[in-house]
Amino acid sequence: xxxxxxxxxxxxxxxxxxxxxxxxxxxTVRGGEIHAIxxxxxxxxSTLASSLMxxxxxAVVGGSASLDGENLLDMGVDExxxxxxxxxxxxxxxxxxxSNANFMRMxxxxxxxxxxxxxxxxxxxxxxxxxxxxxxxxxFSERYLNEGFSGGEKKRNEILQMTMLQPxxxxxxxxxxGLDIDALRIVAEGVNSLRGxxxxxxxxxxxxxxxxxxxxxxxxxxxxxxIVRSGGQELAKELEARGYDWIKEELGIVDETVxxxx
Amino acid sequence: xxxxxxLSSLAAEVQRExxxxxxxxxxxxxxxxxxxEFEHAPIPQFGKSKLDKRNxxxxxIACDQQLSQDWRVVAKSYMDENANAPMMVIAxxxxxxxxxxxxxxxxxxxxLNLRQAVMMYPELVQEHLGSIVPxxxxxxxxxxxxxxxxGLFLYLPAHADVVTPIQILVVTTKGSQGTFSRNLIVAxxxxxATILEVDLADPLIGDEVHVGVSEVIVKDDAxxxxxxxxxxxxxxxxxxxxxxxxxxNAQMDWVIGEMAxxxxxxxxxxxxxxxxxxxxSHAVALGSGRSHLNLTSKMQHVARYSESKTFARGVMKDxxxxxxxxxxxxxxxxxxxxGEQNERLLMxxxxxxxxxxxxxxxxxNDVKCGHAxxxxxxxxEQLFYxxxxxxxxQDAKQMIVWGFVDPVLAKLPVDLVREAVVxxxxxxxx
Numbered sequence: 001x002x003x004x005x006x007x008x009x010x011x012x013x014x015x016x017x018x019x020x021x022x023x024x025x026x027x028t029v030r031g032g033e034i035h036a037i038x039x040x041x042x043x044x045x046s047t048l049a050s051s052l053m054x055x056x057x058x059a060v061v062g063g064s065a066s067l068d069g070e071n072l073l074d075m076g077v078d079e080x081x082x083x084x085x086x087x088x089x090x091x092x093x094x095x096x097x098x099s100n101a102n103f104m105r106m107x108x109x110x111x112x113x114x115x116x117x118x119x120x121x122x123x124x125x126x127x128x129x130x131x132x133x134x135x136x137x138x139x140f141s142e143r144y145l146n147e148g149f150s151g152g153e154k155k156r157n158e159i160l161q162m163t164m165l166q167p168x169x170x171x172x173x174x175x176x177x178g179l180d181i182d183a184l185r186i187v188a189e190g191v192n193s194l195r196g197x198x199x200x201x202x203x204x205x206x207x208x209x210x211x212x213x214x215x216x217x218x219x220x221x222x223x224x225x226x227i228v229r230s231g232g233q234e235l236a237k238e239l240e241a242r243g244y245d246w247i248k249e250e251l252g253i254v255d256e257t258v259x260x261x262x
Numbered sequence: 263x264x265x266x267x268x269l270s271s272l273a274a275e276v277q278r279e280x281x282x283x284x285x286x287x288x289x290x291x292x293x294x295x296x297x298x299e300f301e302h303a304p305i306p307q308f309g310k311s312k313l314d315k316r317n318x319x320x321x322x323i324a325c326d327q328q329l330s331q332d333w334r335v336v337a338k339s340y341m342d343e344n345a346n347a348p349m350m351v352i353a354x355x356x357x358x359x360x361x362x363x364x365x366x367x368x369x370x371x372x373x374l375n376l377r378q379a380v381m382m383y384p385e386l387v388q389e390h391l392g393s394i395v396p397x398x399x400x401x402x403x404x405x406x407x408x409x410x411x412x413g414l415f416l417y418l419p420a421h422a423d424v425v426t427p428i429q430i431l432v433v434t435t436k437g438s439q440g441t442f443s444r445n446l447i448v449a450x451x452x453x454x455a456t457i458l459e460v461d462l463a464d465p466l467i468g469d470e471v472h473v474g475v476s477e478v479i480v481k482d483d484a485x486x487x488x489x490x491x492x493x494x495x496x497x498x499x500x501x502x503x504x505x506x507x508x509x510x511n512a513q514m515d516w517v518i519g520e521m522a523x524x525x526x527x528x529x530x531x532x533x534x535x536x537x538x539x540x541x542x543s544h545a546v547a548l549g550s551g552r553s554h555l556n557l558t559s560k561m562q563h564v565a566r567y568s569e570s571k572t573f574a575r576g577v578m579k580d581x582x583x584x585x586x587x588x589x590x591x592x593x594x595x596x597x598x599x600x601g602e603q604n605e606r607l608l609m610x611x612x613x614x615x616x617x618x619x620x621x622x623x624x625x626x627n628d629v630k631c632g633h634a635x636x637x638x639x640x641x642x643e644q645l646f647y648x649x650x651x652x653x654x655x656q657d658a659k660q661m662i663v664w665g666f667v668d669p670v671l672a673k674l675p676v677d678l679v680r681e682a683v684v685x686x687x688x689x690x691x692x
Binding site: 053054055056057076077078080081082086087089092093094095096097098103104106107110111144145161165 | 643644649661665668
């Protein structure tokens with residue numbers, strides 16, 4: 001597992017309830033890289049995130065996706081996670097009666113595998129340390145999973161899980177929505193703390209703001225369920241300054257959403 | 263006594279069976295009246311629970327005289343786990359084991375089997391026996407009043423405080439033809455105790471009818487907690503009626519673990535007759551196989567400032583079906599009363615069924631009443647979320663189910679019930 005991770009997406013097509021949403025996405029994310037996918041609402045960004053994780057609502061109707069050479073699409077949701085894929089969700093579920101700490105311990109031990117479980121005390125020490133780094137009150141560990149958490153608390157809890165699980169590839173789906181500037185900085189630090197050759201990130205966001213704190217190596221623009229433009233960090237800056245219309249004009253796109261007739 | 267020839271054959275049989283067991287006249291009189299009621303009364307209706315489709319002739323009047331040792335097999339693990347607890351074991355209608363009950367006498371507490379108590383303490387028993395659960399309420403209760411075999415009699419004198427829970431283990435073995443247990447609990451002013459009844463049966467018993475009754479009288483300022491854990495096998499037909507009368511400033515707590523795999527109609531009721539009386543009911547139920555459960559928690563507010571809280575969680579797997587009824591009745595004159603209900607049911611399989619029916623009957627203006635009820639399935643989003651962290655589907659489902667029952671399970675006011683429910687859930691969920 002010391003190798004450099006690689007998430008490889010080729011020609012991925014995804015439908016929901018029979019409606020085509022992704023029309024062939026090509027993207028490769030390697031360890032050490034940070035990719036950002038930007039784009040207006042309704043262009044398929046979150047669909048890409050959820051379908052890579054294996055959400056049952058989304059059906060892959062074409063193309064392929066692999067993690068470290070293994071076919072992701074053949075794996076169950078839990079198996080994808082155990083192989084090192086992580087999705088920080090836009091709307092994390094609330095689960096009543098399940099404590100945050102118990103859930104995380106179960107998740108971590110699933111990831112570490114039978115026989116490699118982390119001892120209870122060590123787990124709690126790690127958890128406390130990482131909660132502190134994210135400026136989370138320690139009472140969060142005993143609260144029911146996400147229940148009654150504010151939007152910002154839920155996002156921090158997603159990042160907490162990520163730093164505990166130490167995935168190989170993390171997808172952050174609009175992790176910045178609902179965060180104030182201080183929280184944004186803290187969350188970004190959490191992501192940056194994992195940076196290294198064994199960790200790759202795919203950041204999905206509307207706004208350039210997050211990218212001031214998590215500096216991307218590659219920026220992609222998504223429209224009509226495809227990546228229509230890729231570039232470096234300067235592309236994000238340009239989008240911030242000029243919006244998306246110039247790209248639409250250049251590409252002759254009138255309606256950028258996935259529902260647009262092609 | 264009537265001449266035997268004037269009685270129906272059933273009545274004659276009851277007469278023969280119980281008179282020879284030296285029941286006093288006041289008990290025999292009720293038995294004889296009850297058997298007549300049984301012969302004429304219609305089969306009770308409990309909504310979708312079709313009792314008339316069950317074999318209601320599957321009982322026998324006489325107790326099997328040959329007491330086998332089969333009960334030990336059924337009772338063993340529970341008895342081992344509670345080896346030092348004050349406990350009475352009743353197997354097929356007879357007391358077969360008793361520990362730690364005599365020593366309670368030092369404090370004036372009487373804890374013995376009811377059949378003996380009706381003879382020894384008529385001045386304490388006669389007034390209360392049948393006072394809350396009348397023999398003519400329905401056909402099966404009439405049958406029970408005619409045939410009841412044994413159970414616990416607990417008398418707590420004023421201000422007695424029994425700290426250790428008193429346990430009754432009611433065991434039914436193959437071929438015993440009906441449980442018919444009966445408890446009578448009388449708590450005088452300011453007395454406190456916790457009672458736990460555990461109903462277990464041989465998994466191979468047939469389609470017999472089992473009726474269990476408790477009457478609990480909680481006098482002024484007294485506090486009784488009663489737990490009932492019921493786990494009966496699939497062919498059985500069960501009617502349980504546990505009822506309390508709660509006096510001035512007194513409290514009654516019901517704690518229910520319903521795990522039966524057969525057909526069960528159960529009612530737990532508190533009659534809040536004293537000003538400032540309180541009652542809580544916490545129930546956790548698990549349906550499995552083709553079990554049918556009709557569980558009613560009934561809070562009858564007669565007096566002013568009476569309060570009740572009802573919490574229930576039910577998990578239905580396989581082809582089980584369940585109806586949860588929360589029934590809060592605030593009678594005219596019970597001003598300042600407060601009744602709350604919270605019932606939630608989770609269906610784990612597409613073939614399971616569940617209904618939550620909160621009923622609030624309010625005949626008084628100045629009251630507070632609230633209810634929340636829901637029936638649902640495991641949410642796809644929750645499952646996806648847990649699995650997206652590497653947790654396998656089965657484990658994730660278990661987490662959701664445990665989480666679902668936890669808000670009630672964690673608050674069960676009797677530890678022994680919680681432990682018994684946890685063990686049963688672990689066994690039946692795996």
